[in-house]
Amino acid sequence: MVPIVGATSLLAQASSDTRSIPVDSPAFSLVVHGGSGTITRATVTPELEAQYRSAIERALLAGHAVLHAGGSSTDAVVAAIRVFEDDPLFNAGKGAVFTSEGKNELDASIMDGKTHMAGAVSGVTTAKNPIVVARAVMDKSKHVMLASAGADAFVKAQKLEQVDPSYFFTQHRWDQLQSAQKREMVELDFDGKTENSYAQAPQSWEIDHKYGTVGAVALDRDGNLAAGTSTGGLTNKLYGRVGDSPVIGAGTYADNATVAISCTGTGEFFMRGLVAYDVAARMKYSKLSVSDAVDQTIQTELTDKNGRGGLIALDAKGNIKFGFNTEGMYRGYIQNDGKPVAMVYRD
C-alpha cells in the first residue's frame, strides 16, 4: 500500500486529498508537473484543461513505458520531460517564453539519486531538448553546469539534436512578451526592492509569466530515484537571469536515501531557500516523512516569505507528495498499473 497525498498545499490543508493506493511490488512510479500558478476553473477553459490533461497523460505514459520495461528512473524522467518540451503548451523547449531581446534561452537540470551525479544547462538556445543536454552534461562531462554560448558549443560537440532558434517560436509566447514589454514589467526594474517586490508586482505576473516550467521524478524497479526540471524561465527576462530550474538543490534534487524533487514557481525564492535540497535535509536530519517535509519547506521557504509555487516529491518507498501554495498545478502520477492520473486544480 502506497499512501499518496495529492493536491495539497498549506493554504488548502483542510482540503488535502489523502488516499492510499495499492500498488504491485516492487513499486515503480513517475510523477510529473507542468507548472503551478493561478490555475482555477475561472481561468482555464474546458478545452485548454483537456489539452493539459492529455499532455500530462502522454508524458506519464512515455515515462511508464521506460519503467515498465525495467528502464532506469533517469531514462524515465528524460522521456517524460521530452514530451513536455515538444509540446508548445508548456514553457520548456518549444513553447518557451521570450527574453527581453525576443530570444528563447532554455534551462534544464537532472540528478541521479543513486550516484548523486547531476547535470544542468542554462541559457542554451540551439538544443531541441534541453533535458537531453542536461543529461549529457551529467554523463559525458566532468561538470555539473554549463551556461550560455558554452552550453550551445557542448550541444554541437556532443552531436545532440540541434534546431534553428526559430523552432522555439510560438505566437502566444510572442504575444506575452509584447504585453509584458508594454506594461514595462518589473523585470526591467532594478530598483533595490527586496522580497516584497514580488508581492507588489502586477497580480501574479511573476508566476503567470513563467507558467509551465515542467518536471518529473521517478522511482524505478531497482529502487533508484531521479529528478529533472526544464524551463524557458521568465517572460521578458533580462541580463542572463538564471533561475532555480538549472540549479541542483534549488529546482531539482534526487537522493535514493531520501527523495526526488522537482520545483516550479518564483525561482529566486527556491534558490535562496534551496527548496529541493531542503526537503531532503528535513527527511535526512529531522527524520520527517516526505509529506511533512514538503509541508514544512513550502511553509517556511515559500509561504512565509511570499514566494509562490510548488513541487513534486517522490520517496524511495514510492510515497508521492504534491506541495504548492498556488491555486493550482498541472500535475499527475502513474504507478505499476499503467493508469495515468492527471490533476489541475487544488481540489
Place this chain on the structure above:
Amino acid sequence: MVPIVGATSLLAQASSDTRSIPVDSPAFSLVVHGGSGTITRATVTPELEAQYRSAIERALLAGHAVLHAGGSSTDAVVAAIRVFEDDPLFNAGKGAVFTSEGKNELDASIMDGKTHMAGAVSGVTTAKNPIVVARAVMDKSKHVMLASAGADAFVKAQKLEQVDPSYFFTQHRWDQLQSAQKREMVELDFDGKTENSYAQAPQSWEIDHKYGTVGAVALDRDGNLAAGTSTGGLTNKLYGRVGDSPVIGAGTYADNATVAISCTGTGEFFMRGLVAYDVAARMKYSKLSVSDAVDQTIQTELTDKNGRGGLIALDAKGNIKFGFNTEGMYRGYIQNDGKPVAMVYRD
C-alpha cells in the same frame, strides 16, 4: 569566551588546533580564505608564504575596519574579498585563471544571513570586482544570479567599476594555461567518466588549477552573519562551465539562525552535495555545533566521495571553524581585538 577550532581536517583530526580565545562582547568576527590545495612547506617558498600571509592580514584588517566602526557583516565581506580580488596572488579578480579561449570569466556570490537575500554573477568579464557585482545583484535586482553577457550588461547598467579584460592578465596564470593546454588537461575530455575522473587526473590538477578561490564570512556587532565567495574558476575551462562559487547553497550560504559559509575546492562536488547549505541544515535539523556539522559535511560530501577542498564557517555566537581535507588552506581570522591571525599549513 569564543572557542575556535583552527586548521582542522578529518584527515588531520589528531592535530586539530582547538583553542579558546577571549573576546570582547558584543563579539564581532571576520574569517577569510584564499583557497585550499597542495599547500605544504615543501611546495611554498618562505617568500611566497610571506606574501600570502600579508594579503590575508590586509583582507582581515579591511573587513575589521568595517566591523569595528559598526558596519554590516555584508560590507565587511565585500571589503575583505576586494583585497583578494585586487591582489594577483589569488584566483579572483586580477590574477584569475584563463579559460580555454584565453579569457578571464569571473564568478562571485554573496548572501545576507539576516534577510536571506543573495546575489551572484557567473562568467562576468568586465567588472573589476565581481563581489561588488554580486552584491549589486542582491541589492539592486530582483534576481539571485546573472550570467555571461547579461552579467556584463548589468555591470554597465549599474555603472559599477569596469575594466578592460586585459586588466585581468597575469603572466603566471597565462603560463598555467599554456602548461595545461600542453598536457591536454581533462577539461577537454568529455569522456563519460564520473566521480573518479578527478582522482584519476594528473596529480592535484583539479585543485591546483583553481588555487586561490577566495571567500569571507563575517559576524557584525548587530549579530548579523554574511558570506561571500569569488573565483576565476578552473584553468583551461571550457563550455561556459559554472562551478560552485556563484551557486547559493553550494559555495556560499548565510543564515543568522545557523551559520555563514564560504567554500573552495573541486566545485562539482560542492554543487552535488550542496556543501554550504548542508552545514547549515545539519545545525538546523540535527542540532549539531558548527564544528561537528562541518566535520560531518566534509567527511560525507567531500572525503567519502573523493572531492577535495575546504570551507570557512562562522556561527552567530562567533564560533569559528575551518574544515578541509587538503594539505593546506590559506586562511585567517580577526576578532574584536583587531589582531589578524593568518594560517597556511594544516598544522
